[in-house]
Amino acid sequence: MAEKTYAGVTINVDEEGYMTDSSQWTKEVAAEIAKEEGIDELTDTHYAVLEFIRQKVSEGATLTIRAIGKSGHTDIKGFYKLFPGAPLKKATKIAGVPKPSSCV
Amino acid sequence: MSDEKKPLKKVLIIVAKGTIEDVYAGLVMANGAVMEGIETKLFFTFFGLDAITKKKMNSLHTATVGNPSMTMPGGIPFPTWLGGVSGIEAAVSSMMRKQMEELDIPPVDEFLEMITAGGGEIYACKLAVDMFKLKKEDLIDDLNGIITVGEMYELAAGDQSQIIFT
Numbered sequence: 001m002a003e004k005t006y007a008g009v010t011i012n013v014d015e016e017g018y019m020t021d022s023s024q025w026t027k028e029v030a031a032e033i034a035k036e037e038g039i040d041e042l043t044d045t046h047y048a049v050l051e052f053i054r055q056k057v058s059e060g061a062t063l064t065i066r067a068i069g070k071s072g073h074t075d076i077k078g079f080y081k082l083f084p085g086a087p088l089k090k091a092t093k094i095a096g097v098p099k100p101s102s103c104v
Numbered sequence: 105m106s107d108e109k110k111p112l113k114k115v116l117i118i119v120a121k122g123t124i125e126d127v128y129a130g131l132v133m134a135n136g137a138v139m140e141g142i143e144t145k146l147f148f149t150f151f152g153l154d155a156i157t158k159k160k161m162n163s164l165h166t167a168t169v170g171n172p173s174m175t176m177p178g179g180i181p182f183p184t185w186l187g188g189v190s191g192i193e194a195a196v197s198s199m200m201r202k203q204m205e206e207l208d209i210p211p212v213d214e215f216l217e218m219i220t221a222g223g224g225e226i227y228a229c230k231l232a233v234d235m236f237k238l239k240k241e242d243l244i245d246d247l248n249g250i251i252t253v254g255e256m257y258e259l260a261a262g263d264q265s266q267i268i269f270t
Contacts, residue, residue: 064208065139066218077221085141087222103136104209104218 006032018092018099022054025096033094039083042094046082048073050095057097063088064104114143114265116256121270122151124166124200130270131155131215138222145259146219147251149229153236156228156244161212165197213244220246227251227259 004013007028012020017033019025027042030050034042042050052071056063065088069076083090092100115137119130130146137144154160168174168187174196175182186192201211210218216226225248233243233250240250251259260267 062208065135065222066208066210066214069218069221075221076218080222086139088139102208103132104207 014099016099019096020098022057022096025054029096030094033096037083037090037094038085039090039094043082045074045078046094049079049082049091053091053095054097057092057095062102063092063097063100064102066104110264112137112140112142112264112266114145114260114262116145116147116260116265116267118147118149118256118267118269119152119155120148120150122154122160122164124164124197126270127152127155127164127212128204128209128215130268131212131219132209133268133270134224135215135219135222138219138224144219144222144224145227146224147227147229147256147259149232153228153232153238153243155212156216156226156247157238157242158244159242161216161244163197164212165193166200168193168196216244216246225259227256229253229256 002013002015004011004017007026009024009026009029011024011029014020027047031042034046039046049068049071052068052073053063056067061067065076065079068074068079074082079087079091083094088100092098117130117134119127121127130152134144134146148156154164168182169184171187174187209215220226226244226246227248228243228250230250230252240247
């Protein structure tokens with residue numbers, strides 16, 4: 001297991017950079033990971049989506065891009081804009097949860 | 105030989121058959137590619153066009169006759185004669201769609217919207233459109249074009265690009 005320092009806090013991450021202890025997550029940590037992923041500033045919508053992801057994952061739900069599109073915080077198009085490139089992978093990394101294992 | 109990693113940059117997926125499983129194989133791969141940030145194009149031809157034909161897209165069927173993989177729930181063999189009974193194919197197909205919905209796999213129209221929302225592009229084969237006497241209005245509004253085979257290959261051109269035929 002690797003460690004990284006974000007916002008002055010040491011965080012446990014796996015070899016791909018996903019946080020292994022979700023409880024270490026803070027908004028400040030998220031902002032720093034986001035910068036590494038090429039997102040300069042997290043808006044309220046970003047945070048709403050991140051909280052939604054954390055909520056779903058803590059409930060044990062399989063995370064899909066479709067569920068995020070129906071979350072009420074953004075639609076799928078908006079989700080791609082918020083986290084450009086590979087949105088689900090980026091968003092879960094920034095949300096401090098494991099890499100998603102869903103295919104949709 | 106270089107060890108340099110060359111991730112896939114572009115993918116063109118050809119869907120030529122219209123059964124639930126053939127269409128969804130293409131859609132799942134396309135959506136998965138879009139989600140990975142890969143430039144994605146879908147080319148629908150022959151019976152695959154059903155997947156982008158407004159009137160047919162959400163009521164695709166699976167074959168209950170001539171499908172040796174077909175089993176009843178619980179893995180009991182599915183007799184070939186049963187597949188031919190009136191209404192069975194529709195019932196089996198509707199059950200399959202319901203099971204996919206439970207896994208959060210959307211209906212075809214919504215799946216295509218997810219793909220285009222992420223920047224994926226949808227094309228129809230000109231030859232097949234002409235052959236089935238389809239009009240532009242019969243196909244989904246989000247269509248990027250009705251194109252020839254030559255144009256399809258142009259779309260797939262470039263480094264780290266792959267064509268997948270389902």
